Amino acid sequence: MTEQNLAEGMEAIYAQIKIALFKKHMSQIELADLIGEGPQQLSRAIHGDMQPKSKEIRQKVYRFLDIKQ
Secondary structure (H helix, E strand, O other), X not given: OXXXXXXXXHHHHHHHHHHHHHHXXXXXXXXXXXXXXXXXXXXXXXXXXXXXHHHHHHHHHHHHHOOXX
């Protein structure tokens, strides 16, 4: 996967999460509290950080917001 493809993929994931939050009338801070993560960790995760912890957080977000991968 090229860097361009990776960047586009992460932008799409970020947009999906933000749309789901908007539909639920929820902020990132509220989501972070509900999934038991810090707001900064959540922000890094949804902006494409590839560390194992960020991947784990994205999985929690997908489950909580019912986002199909």
